[in-house]
Amino acid sequence: xxxxxxxxxxxxxxxDEKVALxxxxxxxxxxxxxxxxxxxxxxxxxxxSIICGLTTLTAGxxxxxxxxxxxxxxKARSLIGLVPQELVLEPFExxxxxxxxxxxxxxxxxxxxxxxxxxxxxxxxDKRASPIRxxxx
Numbered sequence: 001x002x003x004x005x006x007x008x009x010x011x012x013x014x015x016d017e018k019v020a021l022x023x024x025x026x027x028x029x030x031x032x033x034x035x036x037x038x039x040x041x042x043x044x045x046x047x048x049s050i051i052c053g054l055t056t057l058t059a060g061x062x063x064x065x066x067x068x069x070x071x072x073x074x075k076a077r078s079l080i081g082l083v084p085q086e087l088v089l090e091p092f093e094x095x096x097x098x099x100x101x102x103x104x105x106x107x108x109x110x111x112x113x114x115x116x117x118x119x120x121x122x123x124x125x126d127k128r129a130s131p132i133r134x135x136x137x
Contacts, residue, residue, distance in 0.1 A: 001029045002029070003027040004030040004031075004064070004065055005026075005028040005064055006028075007025055007027070007047070008025050008063075009024070010025070010050060010057050010059070010062060011023055011057065011060055020043045021046055023060070024043070024047065025060075052077070052082050053077045053080075064080060078106075092133065094129050094130060094131060095130055095132055096115065098132050099115050099119065
């Protein structure tokens, strides 16, 4: 099976020379479910941020479905969806409003039918008018 995410020898050093990741390599196979576990400061958020193109890496390469996240940035990023545990959004906004806003953050136009389909598939359509603060993590 092919890798959907391939991290090759990734290193991340911050300006203060703090090393967040050192020569990390990992392959995630399509359909595989993984968990990133480790103590605070282990580099979990840094790795996710690099894969999503939110943080630049110092060395190494990351590929999403074979696309280099640096040279094929737009195509690679279009294949990634990230839902962090804690959203910094208006807690009184509705589920539907939050999903619609999130599409806009990634340059996607509103698509009510697609959003409805996704929320139905996630068993959230009946919660569409509920404030996001009422959902659990």
